Amino acid sequence: MDALRRCYGEAVASSDSEGEVERKRVDAAPHLDPKDVRAKGGSIVSRATTKEGDVHVQGVFAENNHLLGRVDDLAVARTGFETQRREHDRIRRGGGSDPTRKRAKKKTTRDGPNHDPSTDAWLYEDRKSPWAAPGKKEAVERNREDAAMREQAAEEEEEEEDIFAVEKPTGPSEAPVTSTKPSVETDKTVFHGKQEKDYQGRGWSEPPRDRKPIQETCYVPKRHVHTWKGHTKGVAAIRFFPIHGHLLLSASMDGTVKIWDVYGDKRCMRSYMGHAQAVRDICFSNDGTRFASCSWDKKMKLWDTETGKVLGTYSTGRVPLCVKIHPNENMQHVLLAGTSDNKVVEFDTNTGEQIQQYTEHMGAVNTITFIDDNRRFVTSSDDKTVRVWEYGIPVQIKYIAEPDMHSMPSVAVHPNQKWFVAQSLDNTVVTYSTKDRFRMNRKKTFKGHRNSGYACQVNFSHDGQFVVSGDAEGRCFFWDWKTTRVFRSIKAHDNVCVGCEWHPYETSKVATCGWDGLIKYWD
Incomplete structure (x- = not known):
């Protein structure tokens, strides 16, 4: 070259x-x-x-x-x-080919000439129309394939039913599962007191007549005064009797609900047995004569506190995670529940019908909290959002979501009705306004406890001076509302301290419950 x-x-x-x-x-x-x-x-x-x-x-x-x-x-x-x-x-x-040499013809195989990828004519070779009548051999093979697919689908459905055992959910137009009569096999109650009525004919659940004036100032408890024992598994929630607080209601993972005496000899007064699985939440009516409970058996029950009779059973086919009776005096027949299928359902206990659904959440609903003179309510969910609703209108009026937000399994309203606090799963308690803008108050963030992964209850003292919360290590924390500093912490339980309630009448006493199956009273 x-x-x-x-x-x-x-x-x-x-x-x-x-x-x-x-x-x-x-x-x-x-x-x-x-x-x-x-x-x-x-x-x-x-x-x-x-x-x-x-x-x-x-x-x-x-x-x-x-x-x-x-x-x-x-x-x-x-x-x-x-x-x-x-x-x-x-x-x-030695590489390449001579351009003057003629190319050899394409080799053929037993199946025929090699397919040319530049054309799609070979796609239609040996292919029949879908409307063509199948041959005998093809029909037999197709029947075998269909039978195998049907058997596989049936086996998968049986496996899903065995694992999840999920009932068919009821739609908005379908009537929920209701029952106004207690079942003899499942709904039971046992009275443990001395007598159900005294010599004057008053029931055991009536408040005492010799109560003292309520103190205005609350004090943080220092010592342990009593322990209630009776549950065989962990206690999930506790509630004091409204206004008077002479009785304490507890829900346990053993499927029972018990009510305890607080003023007298502190014995268990009555046991309510009607749920097949662990009880998740409980709620008193305003006068305390009735209470609602929800369980992992996908049922909600309305109980008579004194007699233990089941007034109604309600279900949507999904697990109710929280239950709430409307706090207005003229709305005591309305029962709301947050379910695992991302909804808030509303029942009329007089008729037993489902009357409303709130369906904006993308995860299981954990809490329902009424604000603004009970005209609105706040819900928190596993989707890491907080939504505000106008009662009776299934359209959210406020949507709170931030990139750094976590799930909030517990919410409590301040006594002045201007703020509400939420237990965030990043080991903090955050504060939001209850007014129209629902802004977060970053100056009111309470830290020091460890609650990540546990739905520990957060609560207020009745004068609004202290914030109280449980802890994953069994401690109970008290924060000062003004300074957000830890005022005191006590070792309450050997396991997770799930619930804490400030006594509504004796303002220096607090009750706590935990996964160790104990309920403790502090003064």
Whole structure:
């Protein structure tokens, strides 16, 4: 190739001296026809016409003008020259193919010629129309495949039913499962007191007559005064009897609800047995004569506190995680529940019908808290959001979601009704306004406890001076509302301290419950 280039240079020099053929590019020389430049047998052959009209056929009939042969000027496109040069280099190195050699025909196989990927005609080979009648063999194979698919689907459905045992959920238009009569097999109650009525005919649940005036200032308890024992498993929630607090209601993971005496000998007064699984939440009515309970058995029950009779059973086919009786005096027949299928359902206990659904959440609803004179309520969910609703209208009026927010399994309202606090699972207690904007008050963030992964209850003292919360390590924390500093912490339980309630009448006493199955009273 180097020798060819040297010859090409000498030919250019000789042609310049003799002036036989004018050396120009093909695209710049009008007297050169690009069609005359062609390749033949791997060697370049061209036809050039001089200004005088003489025709010279280079490399064929021309006489030698060089020691190595005939060398004349040639005009070739750069791309064509480089392509042919690279092809000859590949041939010399043993790779590539000779462009002058004819390509062999495509080989055939037993199944026929190889498919050409540039066309899609082969896709339709040996393919029948879907409306064509199947042959006998094809019909048998298709029937076998259908039968195998049906058997597999049936086995999968049986496995899902065995694992989850989920009942068919009722739609908004379907009537919920209700029962106004207690079941003899499941709904039971046992009275543990001395007598259900005294000599004057008063029931055991009536408040005492000799109560003292309520103190305005609350004090943080210092010592342990009593322990209630009776549950065989952990206690999930506790509630004091409204206003008077002479009774304490407890819900346990053993599926029972018990009520305890607080003023007298502190014995268990009555046990309510009607749930097949652990009880999740409980709620008193305003007068304390009734209470509602919800359980992991997907049922909500309304109980008579004194007699232990089940007044109604309600279900949506999903697990209710929280239950709330409307706090208005004229709305005591309304029962709300947050369920595991991302809804807040509303029942009328007089008729036993489901009357409303609130369906904006993307996760299980954990809490229902009424604010603004009970005209609105706040819900928190596993979707890490807080939503505010106008009661009776299933459209949210406020949506609170931040990138750094966590799930909030417990919410409590300040006694002045201007703020509510929420137990955040990042080991903090956060504060929000109850007014129209529902802004977060970042100055009112309470830290120091460890509650990540546990739904520990948060609560207020009745004068609003202290915030109280349980802890994953069994401690009970008390914060000062104004300074947000830890005022005191006590080791309440050996396991998780789930619930804490400030006594509504004796303002220096607090009750706590935990997963150790104990309920403790502090003063």
